[in-house]
Amino acid sequence: MSLVNLNQLRDTLLGAGTNTLIPFLQLFLLVLFPDAGPGSFPLPRSLYSHYDFIIVGGGTAGCVLAGRLSEVAEWRVLLLEAGGEPTLETKVPGLSPISYIPGYSQDWGYATVPQKYSSQNFANRAARQPQGRVLGGGSTVNAMYHVRGNRRDFDHWASLGNPGWDYLSVLPYFIKSEDYRGDPGDTAAYHGKGGPIGVTPAPITPLTEAFMQGGRELGYTVLDYNGPEQLGFSQASFSILKGVRSSTADGYLRPAASRPNLHIMHGALVHKVLFTGKRATGVQFQHKGKVMTAQARREVIMSAGSVASPKLLMLSGVGPRHHLLNHQVDVVVDLPGVGQNVHDHVEVLGLSWTTPHLISTTGFRELFTKDTQDKYRTERKGPLATAPFNFLNAWVKVSPEDDPLWPDIQLFFNSATIAFDVGFLSPALWGLDKKRFFEYMSDIYGLEGFSIRPILVRPRSRGTITLKSNDPRDAPYIDPQLLTHKYDVDTLVAGVKFALALGNTSRFMNNYQAKFFDKPLPSCAGEVYGSDRYWTCYVRHMSTTFYHLTGSCKMSPVSDPYGVVDHKLRVRGVEGLRVIDASIMPAVTNGNTNAPTIMIAEKGSDIIKQDWASY
Known part of the structure; x- marks a missing residue:
């Protein structure tokens, strides 16, 4: 089989729905996985x-x-x-955004009910709520971030009256699940070797260095966020093993x-x-x-x-x-x-910086070259072997409340603006209203740049899941009631201000000539640009779930x-x-939830074994 032209793949991705894209993609992936045979999980002949x-x-x-x-x-x-x-496309880290395209067959296709206080610039004021419908669930289709959470999250669980769920009790299960493929240095005691889930640090790029230098300028250290502390800036770690997604x-x-x-x-x-x-x-x-x-x-x-x-x-x-x-x-x-x-983490979309430098090659465009394909096929290395768009994270503290080492904002960085694809997929990927998206973002369609998304990691708003009917085929009503608590809004406004400060630090400004896209959001035209009232309005219009329900x-x-x-x-x-x-979880952990879910299941398995040991 000859190698597929990846420019054709890009065009298919931008111009077609999943019904056209996925068969084309899977044909292409047979080149990268020539040993792919029949299913690895055969059904039993009888029960x-x-x-x-x-x-x-x-x-x-x-x-x-x-x-x-x-x-x-x-x-x-x-x-x-x-x-x-x-399916094969789920195995390639560089193709992970595919699973977020609306209509993807391995997703339940959930959305929240219309939200009163958030997501106002979204279609029907509803937030998308992806949930994996496939063996491995979220671990098969998520963005692969391997984040344990903050030690205080688990101590908080225990303090609520849940013995055995404090940090020192759950840490062995995190370590047990992990096959760490980096050099942990002085945090080696916090990492596991030989566990079922591969964990691989992302390559260090110039953007990674700029991100971490920006953190230092703002008074934060660079650390291993899965080590003893989490507050700070870091190199990303993904659930990847030898260039392939590592799912449960x-x-x-x-x-x-x-x-x-x-x-x-x-x-x-x-x-x-x-x-x-x-x-x-x-x-x-x-x-x-x-x-x-x-x-x-x-x-x-x-x-x-x-x-x-x-x-x-x-x-x-x-x-x-x-x-x-x-x-x-x-x-x-x-x-x-x-x-x-x-409840769910809440992220704010749209904060974008443009730059004259070609930086999205670390993300999207470089995936679509023959060299990239050859390197992945022969060595399982290169851009396809890691997450795209130079994804990075930091955890910061913007509110004076509580423990100063317990972050309240997670910052998510990626090397593309929300309008990098000229609007072909971005509105649908997020569930944004297309007309409002174009009205706001059309000025930077297709331009190089980067985005920083502040994420509320300790929300106080609480919502419900209720039955639509007694038919098991009907999805329930999902109503997280985002941003009903004033603390959540105020913290996100402070998170926006921190993101602005980070994007304007010296390395981004001097090395990349980064310029913040400061066009006022049309939906907030009645507020003074840059004021707290403006950013409050912005947060309420551009906020959505972070898929960690x-x-x-x-x-x-x-x-x-x-x-x-x-x-x-x-x-x-x-x-x-x-x-x-x-x-x-009585309260969501501080960061992406896949690794804590693995921990819960590891610990739950041991609890069951202990409870039935005498039978």
């Missing part, structure tokens, strides 16, 4: 009459659980996943797939958990048009994620009584906290009336049912 454990959801957490629980040879484990097997499907599930005690059913949409009295005894699901049931001797484990886990609990009769009755669902236990405490099945002690699971992740009021995924 057992009973399993010891049934895991609902084969995403980030579910794959970890399936791999770890099936280590016990005498336990029969069934993993049910609504999506399919990972590859790291945990694939090595376990041949075990005779593990059955993997992908393409299986779970309808509900089955109960005998108040004990979970199995699940009902649909596979290839056929409604089926599976029985569990020991436990059903809900690992369907922050959207589907509360939805399936409610469809099963576990949730707020009045809400279930409104949807004609028989109540097993009245648990008002299911679907409450919903958590908290909908909160872990808490019995004293909290809105708790859903205890510190052993057991669902209140019933037996034989746990929730193990990001939904159990």
